[in-house]
Amino acid sequence: MLYVRTGLCGVLVVVFLAAAVSKCRSRSAFAGFRAAVAALMPAAAHVGPAIAVGVIAAEWAVVVLLAVPGTVTVGFALAATVLGAFTAVTVTAVRRRSGVGCRCFGARARPVGAVHVVRNVLLLAAAVAGLVSGLLPAAGPGAPAGVAVAAGVGGGAGFLLTVLDELVDVFTSPDPLL
Template sequence: MAYLSFAARCLILAIFAASAASKLRGPAAFAEFRRSAAALGGPVPLPTAALAPIVVTAEVAVVLLLAVPATVGFGFALAIALLAAFSIAIVAAVRAGTRAPCRCFGASTTPLGAPHVVRNAALLTAAALGLVATIRPHAGLHPAGAALSLVAAAAVAVPAIRFDDFAALFTGTTPRSPSQYRKGT
C-alpha cells in the first residue's frame, strides 16, 4: 500500500502542478483560462471573476498539501473534490451544448467532452486509491520501489497532461501547434 500511495501522490501532485503552472505562466495564460471558465459557467453560482482565481488557488493547495507528508490525506481529499467538481462542470457544459476548449493544462482548442470526463474519472480513482492507501500506516519506502513508483506515476501523468494531443491521434483531429497558441491564429 505504501508504494500505491506514493505513486498516486506523485501522479496527482504532477497533474495539479502542471495544471496550475499552465494557468500561472503569464497574464495571457491566466486570462485565457478565465475566459474559458466564464464560458463554461458551471453548477456553482460564483461570479466568473472569482471562479478562475479560486480554481488556481485550490490547485496550488493540492500541490502543497501533497508535498508535505503530514498533509497528504488532505491533499488527496481536496484533489478528489476538485476532480469531481471539474467533472460535473464538464458534464453540465456538454449537456448545455457549450463547446468551450479544455484549458486544464494551458492552451487548447479541443472542446470539452466525454473523453475529458473519462480522464478526470481515472484521476479521481487514482486520488481515491491514494487516499485509501494513506489511511493505513506503513513503513518507509525502499529507494528502488520509490523510484519505480515515480516512473509509473510519470508514465500516467504525461499522457494525462497531453491528453488532447493523444485524443487527436484517435479522433483524427489536428491539434494546433504551440506556436499557433501564442500567436492566437
C-alpha cells in the first residue's frame, strides 16, 4: 500500500504544484485566474479576489503537506476538500453553459467542460484513495527503488493530467498538424 500511497502523492503534488505556480507566475496570470473565479462563481463575484488567494494558498498547502512525511494524511484530506469544491464549481459552470475559461494550469482558457469534470473527479478519487490508504496498517518502509518508481509514475500521471487540455486538443483537432 506504501507504493500506491506514494504514487497518489506524486500525482497530487505535481498537479497542485503546477496549478499554484501557474497562477502565481505573473500579475497577468493571477489577474486572469481572479477573473475566472469571479465568472465561475457569479453569486460570489464580490469576494472573488479573496477566493482566488484562498485557492492558491490551499494549493501550496497541499503541496507542502503531501511533501512532509508526518502531514501526508492531512494533505490528502485538504486535497480532497479542495478538489470536492473544484468539482462542484466546475459541474455548476458546465450545467450553466458558462463558457468561462479554465485557468487551472496557466494562461490557456479552454471553456470548462466535461474533460475538466472528469479530471477533477479522477483527482478527487486519488485524494480519497490516498486518505483511505493512510487508515490501513503499514506493511513497512518499502524498498527505496520501489518508492522512487511509485513517486515517478505518480508524478508522470500528474503531469499528463496538467496537460490534459492540450492532449484533448491534439486528438480532437480537425487539422492533425495543429
